[in-house]
Amino acid sequence: MVKEECKALLDALNKVTACYRHMVLTIGGTSDSQNLREELKKTRQKAQELAVANRNKLTTVLKDKTVSKEDKAEFERLWVIFSTCLEILEIDMRRALELGHEFPLNVPKKHLIQTGMSGGTSGVAARAMSVQNMKYEAEHNIDVVDLKDLENEINQVGEMMYEMEMKVNVPQWTVEAKQDPGAELKSTISVGASSIGMISVEENKSFCDISKVLAGIIFTAVLIIAIVLAVCVVKLS
Amino acid sequence: MQMTAGRRVLIGCGARRWRRPRRVSVRAARCAGPGPLRSHRTAPPPHRHRHRHRTATMTVTRLDQGQRYRPRMAFLKKIEALMMEMQSPDTGIKTQTQTVTTTSIPHAVTGNDIMQWILQRLQVTAEEALHLGDLFVKYGYIYPLQEPKNLTLKADGSLYRFQTPYFWPVQSWAADDTDYAIYLAKKNIKRKGILEEYEKEHYNMLNQKINYKWDFVIMQAKEQYKAGKERKKEDRYALDCQERAYWLVNRTPPGMLDVLEYGLDRVTDPNENKLFVSCVCGVLPASQTPLEDNTTFLPCELPSSHCKNTMEFYRREIMYYQQAILKTRVKSSVSLGGVVKYSEQFLSNDPILSGCLPSNPWISDDPEFWDLNAKLVEVPTRMRVERWAFNFSELIRDPKGRQNFQIFLKKEFSGENLGFWEACEDLKYGDQSKVKEKAEEIYKLFLAPGARRWINIDGKTMGITVKGLEHPHRYVLDAAQTHIYMLMKKDSYGRYLKSPIYKEMLAKAVVPQEGVKKSTGLFGRRHLRSSPSPIILRQQEEEAKAREAANTVDITQVMSKLDRRNQLQKEAPPK
Numbered sequence: 001m002v003k004e005e006c007k008a009l010l011d012a013l014n015k016v017t018a019c020y021r022h023m024v025l026t027i028g029g030t031s032d033s034q035n036l037r038e039e040l041k042k043t044r045q046k047a048q049e050l051a052v053a054n055r056n057k058l059t060t061v062l063k064d065k066t067v068s069k070e071d072k073a074e075f076e077r078l079w080v081i082f083s084t085c086l087e088i089l090e091i092d093m094r095r096a097l098e099l100g101h102e103f104p105l106n107v108p109k110k111h112l113i114q115t116g117m118s119g120g121t122s123g124v125a126a127r128a129m130s131v132q133n134m135k136y137e138a139e140h141n142i143d144v145v146d147l148k149d150l151e152n153e154i155n156q157v158g159e160m161m162y163e164m165e166m167k168v169n170v171p172q173w174t175v176e177a178k179q180d181p182g183a184e185l186k187s188t189i190s191v192g193a194s195s196i197g198m199i200s201v202e203e204n205k206s207f208c209d210i211s212k213v214l215a216g217i218i219f220t221a222v223l224i225i226a227i228v229l230a231v232c233v234v235k236l237s
Numbered sequence: 238m239q240m241t242a243g244r245r246v247l248i249g250c251g252a253r254r255w256r257r258p259r260r261v262s263v264r265a266a267r268c269a270g271p272g273p274l275r276s277h278r279t280a281p282p283p284h285r286h287r288h289r290h291r292t293a294t295m296t297v298t299r300l301d302q303g304q305r306y307r308p309r310m311a312f313l314k315k316i317e318a319l320m321m322e323m324q325s326p327d328t329g330i331k332t333q334t335q336t337v338t339t340t341s342i343p344h345a346v347t348g349n350d351i352m353q354w355i356l357q358r359l360q361v362t363a364e365e366a367l368h369l370g371d372l373f374v375k376y377g378y379i380y381p382l383q384e385p386k387n388l389t390l391k392a393d394g395s396l397y398r399f400q401t402p403y404f405w406p407v408q409s410w411a412a413d414d415t416d417y418a419i420y421l422a423k424k425n426i427k428r429k430g431i432l433e434e435y436e437k438e439h440y441n442m443l444n445q446k447i448n449y450k451w452d453f454v455i456m457q458a459k460e461q462y463k464a465g466k467e468r469k470k471e472d473r474y475a476l477d478c479q480e481r482a483y484w485l486v487n488r489t490p491p492g493m494l495d496v497l498e499y500g501l502d503r504v505t506d507p508n509e510n511k512l513f514v515s516c517v518c519g520v521l522p523a524s525q526t527p528l529e530d531n532t533t534f535l536p537c538e539l540p541s542s543h544c545k546n547t548m549e550f551y552r553r554e555i556m557y558y559q560q561a562i563l564k565t566r567v568k569s570s571v572s573l574g575g576v577v578k579y580s581e582q583f584l585s586n587d588p589i590l591s592g593c594l595p596s597n598p599w600i601s602d603d604p605e606f607w608d609l610n611a612k613l614v615e616v617p618t619r620m621r622v623e624r625w626a627f628n629f630s631e632l633i634r635d636p637k638g639r640q641n642f643q644i645f646l647k648k649e650f651s652g653e654n655l656g657f658w659e660a661c662e663d664l665k666y667g668d669q670s671k672v673k674e675k676a677e678e679i680y681k682l683f684l685a686p687g688a689r690r691w692i693n694i695d696g697k698t699m700g701i702t703v704k705g706l707e708h709p710h711r712y713v714l715d716a717a718q719t720h721i722y723m724l725m726k727k728d729s730y731g732r733y734l735k736s737p738i739y740k741e742m743l744a745k746a747v748v749p750q751e752g753v754k755k756s757t758g759l760f761g762r763r764h765l766r767s768s769p770s771p772i773i774l775r776q777q778e779e780e781a782k783a784r785e786a787a788n789t790v791d792i793t794q795v796m797s798k799l800d801r802r803n804q805l806q807k808e809a810p811p812k
Contacts (some may be wrong), residue, residue: 011456018460022468025476028402030344081453084415088457095410098403102317113322114332114344115401116475123467177451179443184422184455185430 003071006078007056013050013082013105019043019088019128022121024096029115037105038097038138039125041146046129047089048153055164062168073175083164087088090157105143110114131152246455288536310408310499317405320378323354323401330354333484335396340471347395352392355585375496376406377502380482388485396805398475398605404483418443420484424456427477437489536771582627586620594749595617604768607635609749612636613778619746626734628725633658645738646729653690654729656786657683661718665711676709684717694720 020043026032027040061067061075104110122134139145284547308436323329350372355366370390373379381387382396390397421440424432432440444451465473489495536728585591588606608619617637625632627643632638639655646652660683664675684702685690694702698716705713733739 014456015464018464020459021461022464025401025403025479029693031472033788042257061697077452077480081456084450088415091410091413095403098407098409103402111326111329113320113324113399113402115479116335116342116344117401118343119467119469124464127464127467172449176447177448179440179452179455180638181451182425182430184426184458190404214664232480 001220002057002061002076004012006054006061006075008191009050009054009057010078010085013047013054015086015127015225016043016047016050017085017092019124020047020089021092022124024092024099026117026121027096027099028113031115031117031120032103032105032112033144034105034134034138034140035121035134036121037100037143037146038136039121039128039134041138041142041149043125043128044089044093044096044150044153048157051082051086051089051157051160055160057119058082059164059168062170062189076170077175077178079168079170080172083161086157086161086164090154092162093150093154093157097147097154100143100147100150105142248562313406313408316373316376316378319358320373320399320405322358323351328358332654333396335398337474340474340476345398346379347390348392349393350395351379351390364535375486375494377483377486377677378405379477379669380485382478385478385481386485386490386493398478400477400482404479412484413414414443414447415454417488418447418450419458419461420480422454423462426458426462433490439488552579585642586624595751605749609747610776613640616745616747617742619743619748622739622743622746625739632733633722633725641738641742642729642733644734645733646725648736648738649729649732651729653683653692654725656690658693658718658721659757661714664714669711672711673709676706679714680706692721694718723750 012097023036023040023043026036060076060078062072062079068074103112125134126132289617330346330350332344332346336342349407351370351373352363352366355361355369356363359369361369362417367390370379370392374381374388374390377388379390379397380400381389382398386397391616419434419437421432423441424436425440448452465476468476488689588597593606595605595609596603598606608614610621610677611686613636621635621637625635625638632642639659641653643652646655658680658681659674664672664679668676681689681702682688683690684706685691692788694717698720702717705716
């Protein structure tokens with residue numbers, strides 16, 4: 001179904017954006033390296049492909065007049081998620097550009113900031129690219145060479161977002177979120193951890209119910225006894 | 238809390254700031270959303286989004302005024318340079334490892350080391366070095382490890398670490414609401430719902446404010462959490478510390494100082510070139526007041542294709558710059574000298590700096606000071622009378638002084654000057670609906686040839702004034718008033734100060750004694766009495782003025798009476 005496909009694409013883009021953010025965070029720190037720059041390049045290219053795919057799919061659906069009202073609302077919601085994701089991606093790309101300019105890797109005078117990070121980001125990159133292991137093939141001065149490409153890609157993303165706004169008429173603020181505040185707690189992300197939280201909440205609830213029921217029973221019992229006694233007194237006197 | 242940056246960007250020009258061309262912010266009609274789902278949300282959230290009307294579609298351009306680029310944040314670049322120097326293995330700061338439960342995380346620095354490094358590198362005093370290091374911590378370049386919420390530098394063994402460059406306070410990107418929401422959601426997941434109070438409030442507020450992005454926020458928070466798991470445990474810990482430090486600086490908890498506060502958002506871009514010209518295409522209204530010096534015009538906000546840079550535009554630009562050159566400027570040494578002289582002269586009169594007699598009413602609850610210094614009190618205080626001798630404006634400003642001066646002027650037969658001056662003041666600051674009537678009255682009484690209280694001004698000024706009176710407004714009598722003022726100041730004032738009237742007033746003036754604290758009643762009840770209502774006071778003043786005006790006999794009247802008597806006498810005998 002179209003909806004599921006759209007959702008899957010959007011999830012993929014979301015994942016790649018999150019991984020890209022993680023990687024941009026480490027630029028300029030001690031775990032910065034040529035590998036990181038290469039990972040950044042690959043990740044953002046993948047992100048761009050996904051973005052284009054998402055856009056095409058969603059625009060075709062939104063332009064389609066035969067879609068029902070509920071479906072249209074749903075697609076508009078997905079559209080808003082998509083455009084927000086793209087904004088975040090663009091900002092991260094721009095920051096990557098600025099940080100890349102500030103922290104070139106092969107200049108001996110410029111030292112990286114000792115941020116306390118020692119490990120690499122290959123795991124994150126592998127997750128983004130959906131591969132098992134990352135392969136590094138680029139030259140040793142990719143940090144400088146890549147910046148030009150990054151500029152062009154930022155321009156491209158900017159153009160894409162502009163076109164998107166021009167073509168599709170979805171006012172963002174009219175979309176209502178499906179998830180309530182605190183929805184992230186109810187998911188089963190960390191295995192066991194949050195579910196423990198959930199269980200304890202449920203237990204609490206059941207305890208409360210039992211205590212309420214008990215209280216009700218006791219109260220009615222006392223009431224009945226009181227009525228019986230009163231009747232006895234009236235009868236006997 | 239600005240929304241994310243605009244679309245267009247000038248990359249590669251070397252500019253640190255991303256200049257955005259000014260976007261049009263003309264409010265177009267609101268889009269009526271289709272469907273019943275949207276009915277309660279057709280209005281966009283205020284002052285965050287503006288519409289730009291284009292042929293058939295609506296777009297939302299985020300109006301980023303760049304308010305964060307205040308000039309006073311230019312020091313951030315300097316701190317960054319120092320930060321980079323601190324990292325050098327030879328000349329930088331020595332790092333240690335921090336042990337946290339079972340793991341150890343490198344690159345921790347002691348506060349003392351930081352301070353010593355600054356001392357040595359910048360050659361400043363210890364106090365300055367400590368203060369500077371403290372600023373580094375406050376702005377988020379270094380964060381403390383043992384007391385995360387206490388953003389101060391302690392010059393001892395407490396540990397700090399450098400913040401990753403992504404989280405440095407940079408002017409180009411303000412800390413975004415969406416990012417903060419994602420961070421709070423992530424924290425929620427990690428801590429299983431345990432957030433601080435203020436964080437919970439922010440969470441709920443953001444949920445309402447950016448509700449349309451909320452699904453994305455949750456999705457992204459989950460994904461970032463999962464992606465974080467791909468890293469080493471130590472790195473995850475360090476990342477947590479970094480993020481927390483970043484948000485402590487950018488969304489300060491209540492009670493902490495917000496160092497990145499830059500004041501209110503203004504409507505204008507502080508970095509835009511300050512040449513404002515009236516919009517010649519007439520779409521935006523030009524300035525309302527007549528073209529005076531230093532009028533600021535309105536900027537033409539429409540794109541340049543609409544408003545051509547015509548001759549008019551350049552003519553006005555030239556005029557603006559010519560006037561700017563001709564502005565009189567005073568040397569700061571001169572103006573500062575004036576300030577010093579004024580302060581010295583008025584020091585003894587200032588009730589806060591030199592105390593006041595009998596006592597300061599705000600402290601002792603005794604309003605005698607105000608009673609003694611009432612507007613038209615019978616016997617003024619000595620300080621007040623002495624003040625009249627400082628300069629003419631002090632005398633004129635004080636109603637009692639004016640009264641006294643008027644008595645003197647009457648003796649000299651130039652009482653109409655002060656009368657005219659007061660009438661002009663009334664015209665300027667009084668009821669504007671009566672401007673026409675007042676102006677006519679003043680003309681009849683003071684300016685017309687043969688008027689009852691005719692004032693003596695030169696022909697040119699009289700000409701200007703009479704011409705102006707055809708279209709009277711508030712300031713029509715300014716020229717004449719200035720002339721009379723200068724006349725009084727240069728001529729009568731000197732004589733007044735030597736006159737017996739002033740000297741008598743000075744002798745009569747009372748010096749109040751140091752106040753004795755009044756004893757309060759049994760339960761501390763004070764005798765409260767209310768001063769007369771301002772309305773009644775004003776009525777009394779008006780009546781006094783009217784009586785004054787009726788009784789005034791000026792020289793011209795006297796002269797005219799004498800003339801008439803002479804004429805009658807001349808006519809009588811022949812009869």
